[in-house]
Amino acid sequence: MSETFCKDPRGELRAWFAGTRSGVVLQGLEADYLRGAVCMGYGKNLAQLGVNGWEERYLDADCGCALIVEPDMSLAISPGTRWIRAEFVQLPLDTESVDVLILPHVLEFEPDRHQLLREAERVLKPEGRLHILGFNPLSLHAWWRPAGSSPLHWGCISPGRVLDWLSLLQFTAEWKAGMSASLARVSYPCRSLGDHVVATFSTVYAIRAIKRTYHYIPLNSRAVSHPQILPQGAVGASSRAPHASGATRAERLSGVLRGNPFQVDRS
Numbered sequence: 001m002s003e004t005f006c007k008d009p010r011g012e013l014r015a016w017f018a019g020t021r022s023g024v025v026l027q028g029l030e031a032d033y034l035r036g037a038v039c040m041g042y043g044k045n046l047a048q049l050g051v052n053g054w055e056e057r058y059l060d061a062d063c064g065c066a067l068i069v070e071p072d073m074s075l076a077i078s079p080g081t082r083w084i085r086a087e088f089v090q091l092p093l094d095t096e097s098v099d100v101l102i103l104p105h106v107l108e109f110e111p112d113r114h115q116l117l118r119e120a121e122r123v124l125k126p127e128g129r130l131h132i133l134g135f136n137p138l139s140l141h142a143w144w145r146p147a148g149s150s151p152l153h154w155g156c157i158s159p160g161r162v163l164d165w166l167s168l169l170q171f172t173a174e175w176k177a178g179m180s181a182s183l184a185r186v187s188y189p190c191r192s193l194g195d196h197v198v199a200t201f202s203t204v205y206a207i208r209a210i211k212r213t214y215h216y217i218p219l220n221s222r223a224v225s226h227p228q229i230l231p232q233g234a235v236g237a238s239s240r241a242p243h244a245s246g247a248t249r250a251e252r253l254s255g256v257l258r259g260n261p262f263q264v265d266r267s
Helices: 009-019 021-037 113-123 140-144 159-168 193-200 249-257
Strands: 046-049 066-069 098-104 124-135 171-180 185-187 204-211
Touching: 009 021, 021 098, 021 124, 021 171, 021 185, 021 204, 046 113, 098 113, 113 124, 113 159, 124 159, 159 171, 159 204, 171 193, 185 193
Parallel strands: 046 066, 046 098, 098 124
Antiparallel strands: 124 204, 171 185, 171 204
16 A cells, blocks of 8 residues: 655544555554443543544444544544534533543644643543543654654654653543554553563553542641630530539539539549
8 A cells, every 4th residue: 555645744644544554454453442442321421532534433323422523624524423623722612521532643743732631631521531542652663664654753752751741630541552553453561561562662552541630628727626715704604514603612512412413523
């Protein structure tokens, strides 16, 4: 397959996926991973940033709550897909309205990557899932390919850096899987040492992050009540306890001897 590209970077990416052997293999691997990683329940809202062209392979057609955000209106989108035109750094979505958010090869081509991740954190609900797919700059595929012949030379971000950015946004994130175009397999680093090595040098990495919301308890003088010492005479006399009315010790003891249970004093 010939490797011909368009002028815009994201157009080049779609052409590479559709017109190269490595791209076709990765299509299947990414679809298989997302099909198993994205768990949608009743009433859940899913959003994806960017069109990759094979959403129907991992998004349930019966799931009417899936939405795709795409700034380019000229792209061909699968019939029946709900989508809106918007920039990734200014999402027209309510705060904390999305349960699952997918970013398939979006960070590589976004100049303001930090703002994109801040928007992702804003629209996700607490405990919402964020799935990121990115090209691995450590991939063996990137080392021997000539410059410009694959998307691995278009501003790749290491998974470690993405994990650091997510931790600053209070996400709990992990490197979930690696997809190798040469081996045509998905490797999960947590399963074995061999899978960890393969995933480290895979063509594409997959990161799953969970949005955590922490509620802080203020530790100030108003939040903690302390006993106060009142001046003499600030509390009125009590009809039950002569001790509160200034009775002497002898009077209190005499009350005990008379058998009044409300006047017992063990001081």
